[in-house]
Every structure is written in structure tokens, then in C-alpha cells.
Amino acid sequence: MKKWMVGGAVRDALLGRPVNDRDWVVVGASPVELLEAGYMPVGKDFPVFLHPETKEEVALARTERKTAPGYHGFTFHADPGVTLEEDLQRRDLTINAMAQDEDGRIVDPWGGRRDLADKLLRHVSPAFAEDPVRILRIARFAARFDDFSIASETQALMRHMVEIGEVDALVPERVWQELSRGLMEARPSRLFEVLRRCGALARLLPEVDRLWGVPQPPEHHPEVDTGVHLMLVLDMAAQLGASLEVRFACLGHDLGKGTTPVDELPRHIAHEARSVQLVQALAQRLKVPTDCRELAEAVAREHGNIHRSLQLDGSAVMRLFDRCDVWRRPARFSELLLACECDARGRTGFEDRPYPQRPRLQGALDAALAVDTAKVSSDALARGWKGTAIGSAIRHARYTAVSDYLAAQPSTGS
Known part of the structure; x- marks a missing residue:
């Protein structure tokens, strides 16, 4: 032995x-x-x-x-x-x-040692084609070892596996397992590039695959192509050390742009609502964990509002906070802001630009959460207030804290 x-x-x-x-x-x-x-x-x-x-x-x-x-x-x-x-x-x-x-x-x-030296991902034997999980694994390894290439014969074998339907036999749990691991690699964009090149992305994640070739306004997106933008966003998330929840939210934030009617391109009116629906369907199909799904829904719905938030006053910021359930889940809002920063910086030429929306909104939330709600309640009770009146007093105190914080911030322009 x-x-x-x-x-x-x-x-x-x-x-x-x-x-x-x-x-x-x-x-x-x-x-x-x-x-x-x-x-x-x-x-x-x-x-x-x-x-x-x-x-x-x-x-x-x-x-x-x-x-x-x-x-x-x-x-x-x-x-x-x-x-x-x-x-x-x-x-x-x-x-x-x-x-x-x-x-x-x-x-x-x-x-294997020769292929390590040559930075090559190559299958061992034709038996590679018998297990469709290996397509996902090689895509994940490409995301981890981002300076490795895939051998041409292996690439051809992967395409053949897709063509004969092997990839269609993958169960959702295994797809999510490999996808989630690939999202956490050093360069997650390569996972999707590999899957797209062999045709597997269209079979496993058609909502993502259809983004390539969809144009966006060049004044906002110099890279123009929505699929290219998504890859930049995912790699920015990796660069910023984002969690899996944030990276999955980045993956889903623009899915609605793939269903924009042709006559409405390159504008994408109301793509946020369509993105939410597609995120929900994708998460249900792959049995995505609840925390990932819920953050992705919030990012898909609110990322445009957060990008425009430098113009929001205290009342509008409070409404944003309410929609994002910040009073119960403040940590999730912080992750939402990080996903939005990844989106904003995941554009050609914008990689190193500051994203003042994130610290501004985070500071406003911190100011609101610093309100001593127990004291506000006690003071309201001393005045004889009850029920909803106490809730209104707490909200007004938070609104005041948010407004005072925003007023004290230097002008950031538009």
C-alpha cells in the first residue's frame, strides 16, 4: 500500500x-x-x-x-x-x-509540468468529454490562472460537448457551485469568456450571453457593448475584493438590457425593472442563496438611482433608504453601494475615477443610524405621544440627521 x-x-x-x-x-x-x-x-x-x-x-x-x-x-x-x-x-x-x-x-x-511551464490548460484524455462539469471547471481555472491559455484541442472538445447536449444534463446546484467559485477568482470575466467561446454560456446563462452585441450610449459607456461592460464590472469587483453577494449582484445588474427592443437602442428605458425579473428567474433556476438573490434584486432596481444620488436631497435619500430596507439591513446597503461603484468604474477609462456617491450615501446612513432612537422615543412619550406619532418622531430625527450631513458635504457637482 x-x-x-x-x-x-x-x-x-x-x-x-x-x-x-x-x-x-x-x-x-x-x-x-x-x-x-x-x-x-x-x-x-x-x-x-x-x-x-x-x-x-x-x-x-x-x-x-x-x-x-x-x-x-x-x-x-x-x-x-x-x-x-x-x-x-x-x-x-x-x-x-x-x-x-x-x-x-x-x-x-x-x-502536467510541461503544461504548467507553458501556461496551458489541456485535457488529459478523450474521457474529458464524458463529464460536462469539466467545462465549468476549466472556465473556473481560466479565471484563476488568468495568464494561462486553453489548448486548441481542448477548446474544440468543449465545443463538441456543447453541440451534442452534454452540458444540458448539468443540474442547477452544480452549475451554481462552479459559477460561485468562478466569480470569486482573480479575473472572473475569463470564466464567462471561456463559456461563451464554446457555446456553453448560451445554454447555461442565456440572460448573460445575450448581452454581447447590445449597444449602450457611448457618452456614458465608452466600451459601448453591454457584454464587454459586464466583464469590466466583474473584474472591478474582484479588484476591490468584493464578496460573492456583490459579485453576483454585479452579474445581474444589467440583464434587462438584453431584452431592450431594437427600436429603443442604444437607450435602455426601464431596463432596471426587466433586470429585476431576470435576476429573480435566474436565481430561482440555479437555486442561488437568498442573500445573493436579494442583493442582486436591490442593485438591479436601484443602481441608476444611486448613480444619480449626488442630486438627491434629504427626503429623496430617506426614500431610497426605505426602499433598500436599511433600517433592518444596513450592512446590505453597504454592499449595494460597493456593487454600484463596481458598475460605475467598470467602464473603459473610468477604472480609476472616484465614486463620491458611495461615501456620501454611506455617511448619510451612518448619520441616520447614529440617532439615539431610544431617547427620541422617551422624549415623545414624555409629551404624551403614542404609536405612529413616536415612529414619526424617529423618522423626523433621522431625516434631520441625514439633511444636516448632506448640507455639510462639499459640493460634488453632477
Whole structure:
């Protein structure tokens, strides 16, 4: 029985990147032997165990055979006779198909080290085409390793997988899992570029795919194309270290522009309402978490108002706060403002421009939240006020705090 570290841990170590998770493969052993050695079984589809001390995953070397469409359609074979090379051959990319023993020796039967040096994402074998999740994975790796290219033969294989309908077998949960991870990579735009190039984006996220080729007013969007703008926005979100909720909101903020009637282009009247509807449908289809969906809805609805907020007075700002539910969820409003900044700076030539709307509105909210509502209530009660009258007193105190804050700010122009 021999144990090898495999996959991403070997790849990242060779790249000099931090190694956070280690996966191991055992060659020449049976499930009984691992159980007798104290390993704890996990998973139902194939023999995977947890190390009794480190709790790291250890799998028996295995092969697999395609038996049905989709990524669930496999049978696995694991026994002491399966070799390390056979196990590595079933993996997706050559850079993920290397192994390292406990003495540091690296086994690389499929050219992973060469492809690392060449900055190339290349599939190991034709079996790549049997698992549609690998399309999403390679797109995610392209977003992580943004200076790597995809081998032409791998690109052709991905297109073929889309054409024969393999990608249509992906379940929503798995699409969201890979999409959410890709959004959090260093350059998320590459994930969508890769999916679009092979045709998978139109099948998985048609609301996003249709944005390319849709024009916008050049005086506001020098990049003109709505799809290009979206990619700039997503990369700005990554540059600013935004959360997943903010990045998903950025993804959905302009979806309505893809449904603007041709005779109304390049203006996009009322695209915000259409964007909200499309965000809701997309989130429902992919089973997106509630926090992501709700922020995306708010950003889609309000981003235009926030961009124009330098002209808003205290009353208008209070109405904006009410619509955004800031009194119960002030932290979400801060994320909304960050998404709007990503949108504003995600334009050609605007990348380094300040976005004064964000600190102005955040400061106004902070001023409103600093109002001592307990004291306002107590004073109102002392005057004999009750019920809605107390609520009105609190609102007036907050309005006054917001108005005083805005009046004290330097003029920002338009």
C-alpha cells in the first residue's frame, strides 16, 4: 500500500502558490485494509476515506466508465490492481494529473509540468468529454490562472460537448457551485469568456450571453457593448475584493438590457425593472442563496438611482433608504453601494475615477443610524405621544440627521 498526494495540491506547490487542501490516493489497498488502519469512510459513489489523524481525504486508486448522460452517469472501479497512472488518467487537466509521494518524488505521466511551464490548460484524455462539469471547471481555472491559455484541442472538445447536449444534463446546484467559485477568482470575466467561446454560456446563462452585441450610449459607456461592460464590472469587483453577494449582484445588474427592443437602442428605458425579473428567474433556476438573490434584486432596481444620488436631497435619500430596507439591513446597503461603484468604474477609462456617491450615501446612513432612537422615543412619550406619532418622531430625527450631513458635504457637482 502506497499513498500519493494528487491534484491541485501538487499543482499549486509547483506554482509556488499556497496549498490549502491536500487530496491523497492510495495504490495497492482495499477498503477493508483502510478500515482496519483506522480510516473513516465517506461518500456513497466510490471509496473515499478520511485519515484518522489529519482528516484529509484519501481515495482508493480507481478508474471510471461512462454509463449515462451528465456528470452522475459513471460507474467506478477500485481495487488493489488499479495503478497510479490509470487513476491520474481519469482526471480533467494535465496540470491536475500529477502525484507526489511522501518522499517528494513527482509522477507526471501526462505532461502536467510541461503544461504548467507553458501556461496551458489541456485535457488529459478523450474521457474529458464524458463529464460536462469539466467545462465549468476549466472556465473556473481560466479565471484563476488568468495568464494561462486553453489548448486548441481542448477548446474544440468543449465545443463538441456543447453541440451534442452534454452540458444540458448539468443540474442547477452544480452549475451554481462552479459559477460561485468562478466569480470569486482573480479575473472572473475569463470564466464567462471561456463559456461563451464554446457555446456553453448560451445554454447555461442565456440572460448573460445575450448581452454581447447590445449597444449602450457611448457618452456614458465608452466600451459601448453591454457584454464587454459586464466583464469590466466583474473584474472591478474582484479588484476591490468584493464578496460573492456583490459579485453576483454585479452579474445581474444589467440583464434587462438584453431584452431592450431594437427600436429603443442604444437607450435602455426601464431596463432596471426587466433586470429585476431576470435576476429573480435566474436565481430561482440555479437555486442561488437568498442573500445573493436579494442583493442582486436591490442593485438591479436601484443602481441608476444611486448613480444619480449626488442630486438627491434629504427626503429623496430617506426614500431610497426605505426602499433598500436599511433600517433592518444596513450592512446590505453597504454592499449595494460597493456593487454600484463596481458598475460605475467598470467602464473603459473610468477604472480609476472616484465614486463620491458611495461615501456620501454611506455617511448619510451612518448619520441616520447614529440617532439615539431610544431617547427620541422617551422624549415623545414624555409629551404624551403614542404609536405612529413616536415612529414619526424617529423618522423626523433621522431625516434631520441625514439633511444636516448632506448640507455639510462639499459640493460634488453632477
